[in-house]
Amino acid sequence: MGGSIFVLLAPSQTALREGYQEAKRLLAVHGFEAYDPWAENEKSSFGHVRTSFEFLGCQISLGIVIPDSKSRKKLRKRISSIINEWKFDFDKNASDPGSATLALGTVLTKICNTVLGWANSHRFCNFQSAITQLDHDISGSVCGMLRHFAKTTSTLDPTALRRLSGIPLLTEVELRTLTWHSSRAERMKRKGHQAKIDQSAMGSRKD
Numbered sequence: 001m002g003g004s005i006f007v008l009l010a011p012s013q014t015a016l017r018e019g020y021q022e023a024k025r026l027l028a029v030h031g032f033e034a035y036d037p038w039a040e041n042e043k044s045s046f047g048h049v050r051t052s053f054e055f056l057g058c059q060i061s062l063g064i065v066i067p068d069s070k071s072r073k074k075l076r077k078r079i080s081s082i083i084n085e086w087k088f089d090f091d092k093n094a095s096d097p098g099s100a101t102l103a104l105g106t107v108l109t110k111i112c113n114t115v116l117g118w119a120n121s122h123r124f125c126n127f128q129s130a131i132t133q134l135d136h137d138i139s140g141s142v143c144g145m146l147r148h149f150a151k152t153t154s155t156l157d158p159t160a161l162r163r164l165s166g167i168p169l170l171t172e173v174e175l176r177t178l179t180w181h182s183s184r185a186e187r188m189k190r191k192g193h194q195a196k197i198d199q200s201a202m203g204s205r206k207d
Contacts, residue, residue, distance in 0.1 A: 004032075005056065006023070006034075007055055008020060008023060009049070013046075016046065017038075020034070020036075020037070054068055057070070057071035057121070057122070058071070058122065058124075058125055063126075064126065064127050065124060065125045065126050065127065066125055066126075066127035066130050067122050067125050067130060067131075067134075071118075071122070072130065072134055075114075075115075075118045075134065075138075076134070076137055076138070076141075078114055079111060079114060079115070079138055079141055079142075080141060082107065082110055082111055082114065083107070083111070083141055083142070083144075083145045086102075086107040086145070087145070087148060089102055090102050090148075090149070090152070091152070102164060103163075103164060103165065103166030104146075104149055104164060104165050104166055105165060105166025105167070106166055107145070108142075111142065115138065149164075
C-alpha cells in the first residue's frame with residue numbers, strides 16, 4: 001500500500017512536537033505510522049517557515065495556497081503538446097476523415113481529461129488569480145486549435161466534416177441483421193402449408 005503525505009503547521013517547535021504526537025496517535029488508531037521528522041531519514045523533515053514553502057506542487061504562504069510555477073508550466077506544456085501533436089497529424093492526414101486520431105472530439109476529450117485531472121489534484125488551492133490566468137492561457141490554446149480546424153475544413157462536404165468532428169455515420173455502423181436458420185424456416189414453411197390445407201379441407205366439408 002502506498003504511503004500518504006501530510007504537513008503540520010505550528011507557531012513553535014514545542015507546539016509542532018505536540019501536534020506530531022497527536023497525529024501519530026490518530027494514525028495508529030487506523031493502523032498507520034508516521035516517520036519522525038526529527039530523526040535522520042529521507043522520508044520526512046521539519047524547519048522554520050518565515051514566508052512560504054512548497055508542498056505537493058503548491059506554494060503555501062499565510063493562508064494562501066497557489067499552484068507553484070512549475071506545476072502551472074507543466075499543465076500549459078501538456079495542453080500545448082496535445083494540440084501540437086493533433087495539428088501535425090491533422091495537417092498530414094486530413095485527407096483521411098475516418099481516422100479516429102484526427103477527430104476533433106477525440107482531442108477535445110483528451111484535453112478535457114487533462115484539465116480535470118490537474119484541477120482535481122489542485123482543488124485545495126485558493127489563489128484564484130493564478131487559476132484565472134491559467135484558464136485564460138488554456139482557452140487561448142484551445143481557441144487557436146478550433147480556428148485551425150474551422151479554416152482547414154471550410155471546404156469539406158458535410159459528411160467529411162462530420163467524420164472529422166468524431167461523430168460516426170449511421171450507415172457506417174456494422175449491422176447485425178437477424179438471420180433465419182434453414183431448418184427453422186423449413187418448419188415454419190411446412191406449418192404454413194399445412195394450415196392452408198386444413199383450411200381448404202374445412203371449406204370442402206362445408207360445401
